[in-house]
Amino acid sequence: MDWTTRLNKVMDYVEASVHGEISEEEISKIAACPYSMFQSSFSQIVGIPFSEYVRRRRLTMAAYELLNTDRKLLDIAMDYGYQSDDAFRVAFKNLYGITPAEVRKSNPSLVFYCRLTFEINIRGIEKMNYSVVEREAFQVIGIRRITPYGGGTWAIVKSDGSNDRIRSLTGSFFDLGLCFGFDDEGNNDYMCAVECEDYDGDEYSVYQYPATTWLKFEASGKISDNTLGNVWRQINTEFLPSSRFHKGPLPTIEKYVSWNDAEDTCLVEIWIPQ
Numbered sequence: 001m002d003w004t005t006r007l008n009k010v011m012d013y014v015e016a017s018v019h020g021e022i023s024e025e026e027i028s029k030i031a032a033c034p035y036s037m038f039q040s041s042f043s044q045i046v047g048i049p050f051s052e053y054v055r056r057r058r059l060t061m062a063a064y065e066l067l068n069t070d071r072k073l074l075d076i077a078m079d080y081g082y083q084s085d086d087a088f089r090v091a092f093k094n095l096y097g098i099t100p101a102e103v104r105k106s107n108p109s110l111v112f113y114c115r116l117t118f119e120i121n122i123r124g125i126e127k128m129n130y131s132v133v134e135r136e137a138f139q140v141i142g143i144r145r146i147t148p149y150g151g152g153t154w155a156i157v158k159s160d161g162s163n164d165r166i167r168s169l170t171g172s173f174f175d176l177g178l179c180f181g182f183d184d185e186g187n188n189d190y191m192c193a194v195e196c197e198d199y200d201g202d203e204y205s206v207y208q209y210p211a212t213t214w215l216k217f218e219a220s221g222k223i224s225d226n227t228l229g230n231v232w233r234q235i236n237t238e239f240l241p242s243s244r245f246h247k248g249p250l251p252t253i254e255k256y257v258s259w260n261d262a263e264d265t266c267l268v269e270i271w272i273p274q
Contacts, residue, residue, distance in 0.1 A: 003241040006031050007118040010038070015115060018058055019079055036181025037247055044232045046116065049186025056113035059095050062088070063110050066103045073100050130239070133214045133271075140176055142166070142193030144205040146183065153177075153190045162192075166204070170196050177254040178207065191251075207251070213274040215245055220267045223259070228268050235270065248273040 009030050014022060024035040031038040042050045058080040065076050077088030077100075085100075092100050096110055103110070143162055145153045157163050157174055167173050172194050180189035191205060199206065217235060221227035240246065250273035257267040 004118050007042075011116050011118070014054060014057065018054075018061060020081075022054060033247070034181075034249060037249070039182040039186075040179060040252075041236050041247070043182060043186070044229070045236050049182060051182075051184055051186040053116065055091065056095065057115065059092055060111075060113045062092070062100075063096070063103065063112075066100055067107065067110075076100070129218065131216045133216050135209075135212065135214055137209060137211045138195055139197050139199070139206065139208050140178065140191075140193040141170075141196045141199045141204040141206050142174060142176070142178075142191050144178075144180075144189070144191035144207075146187050146189050148187055152188070153192050157192045166194055169199075170194050175256050177256065178251040179254070180251045209250060209273075212248065212250065215272040215274065217270040217272075218267065219270060222264050223261065223266050224264050227266060228254070228270075231268075231270060235272070245272075245274065 010027055013026060013030055017023075027038060028035045033041075039050050042053075046053065062076050062080045065071055065079075066073075069076075073088065074085045077083075077085050080088075082088035082091065089099050089101075092098075096103075098106075098108060102108075143153060143157050145156060147153055147156075154174075154177070157166075163173050174192040174194050176191075176193040176195070178191040178193055180191065182188055191207065193205075193207070217231060219228045219231035252273065253269075253271040255269040255271060257269060259266045259268070
């Protein structure tokens, strides 16, 4: 079963389970990969976290019932996973800008969030350069945080003096971004790091990579063109589905060779463990 088929089966499962619990274990079985890996790939392909997609689908269907049935608000709320009408009201207003009660009073125009369907498009005209690299075990140290996106951790280390302190310790600014995966809310477990083999302190988080094989890609171009995101999307939607390579369970690495906001240029190496 190819990756596109697995993704569509996950979408089928979401639709069938929209009124109940969506099991991470079941999604892992359908996608044939760890749930954290599925979350990461989904976010990079679709552009929103998987949890946000589920939330939008549930509230879309709840909105339909508000407009087309006379069911009580609490019954609708609980049917779509909210334990109180207050929680339902807050979530609904955050998405639509209007409360469920106001929907029934004014019958407004609402946004409909469609079910996702994945399909194979004819692509591959643009070549992708990659290399396979064997690396011995190595250690990184850095700042590890859970934020709504990986850039949130970078904002922390660039603003609180951490970048200067790590340079004093290792001779290098943070240049590695490790993605460990996403939680249920779509927050990114991310670490800004630098290679350092002889650290024995407790100020920084430490992660030890075993000897493994890596796929190495390069994202080079304009920051404003979303060069890094586009390369990630191409890896997940074109390269991996049509090759025999796959993502292993270790965290992926973004190595920031250069990132110049003033000149709007970047060169980032993407390292995917096998």
